Amino acid sequence: MIDTSRTFRMNSFLLHVLIALLMLLQVGCGSEPTPPSGSAPDVSANGPTRPIDSGGPVLSFQTQSHDFGDVLDFGSHDVEFPFVNAGTETLQVFEVRPTCGCTTTKLQKKIFAPGEGDTLRLTYSPKSSGRQVKKVMIRSNDPVNPLQSVEISADVTPVIKINPPSFSFGSIDIGDGAIGQISLEAAHPGYTATSVRLGGRLAPHATAALREVQSDEGSPRQWVIDVVIEKDVPWGIQNGSIGLTGALDQEDGTRSRHSRSIQVNGTVSGKLQTSEPTFRLLLLEPDKPFSKRITIKHADGEAFNLFSATVLEARSGNLQVQVLPVADSGGSEYQLLLTGDTTGFTGAIVGKVNVRTDVPGEEEIDIRISGVVMPPEG
Incomplete structure (x- = not known):
């Protein structure tokens, strides 16, 4: 006889696994697929629209997308998404979940009477360059659209070019150590790299040093991060991150702090x-x-x-x-x-x-x- 309860439990577990993997793919701060130019925003998660005064609770946003346009990859950018309970019963917002660590949210309350509304506030702190599209998922007791989303987008210009953006030493023979370099180039005329700091498991066995290199007249300023892994680095996968700190002088005379993280790793082995x-x-x-x-x-x-x-x-x-x-x-x-x-x-x-x-x-x-x-x- 087939154990239907066990089969149902396994199917439920596999569903949880699938959902978790999808969320892991979304959580990264890299670029999400960019819709074709001129296409309508993707609001498929919100389902069909309903008229005001629909039965039951109805989570209705005034707008569900916002484009910040051209921004630099530092600082933060705020936007508000007004909404209202357009239904006839109490609306409860269970969860507001950003799909990227570069986005934070603020919602004052979670329960709304019919006709009552509020504003979902988003703060976007860009970490990657290029076209960026980020979503925030909203789960509520709206019976027709229990899972909705709002979307923000931006064209992000970096103030510093990092090559490579993450650094791998690959295989390292035990007892040998390794040496590598990461190149930096100012993409904004007001940028200055000021310091680096190595953290993670590699930190006790490696060093990172920042130095400026001579560039041709009229060319952007350039720096090099020299990374040295000592000979005492232990066997196994070793990883760490280099915290790069810089300053950005802007046209209005203000100076802002700029920081980036560069991942570093290597695999140490021997016999x-x-x-x-x-x-x-x-x-x-x-x-x-x-x-x-x-x-x-x-x-x-x-x-x-x-x-x-x-x-x-x-x-x-x-x-x-x-x-x-x-x-x-x-x-x-x-x-x-x-x-x-x-x-x-x-x-x-x-x-x-x-x-x-x-x-x-x-x-x-x-x-x-x-x-x-x-x-x-x-």
């Missing part, structure tokens, strides 16, 4: 190689056991001793790891089996597996753990 760089658990169903395997082997096929593997810094309970020698590998290959249980836990799973071996220079390595437990139904 020990893994089938995956981290224990990526992705999205996990609540109240269920789970497992994940990673193979670790010697690059030259030589036998080595794997003395222990221990879960450290775990934020969720019941994480355990086992070491399983691979048959017929001659001691050159092992499997690490990570197991756990999501019972009574939701949210992010993080931690690391600390592995101890007798491989010179790689006597102790850490493999990161990451995943998310979805909330239970209801």
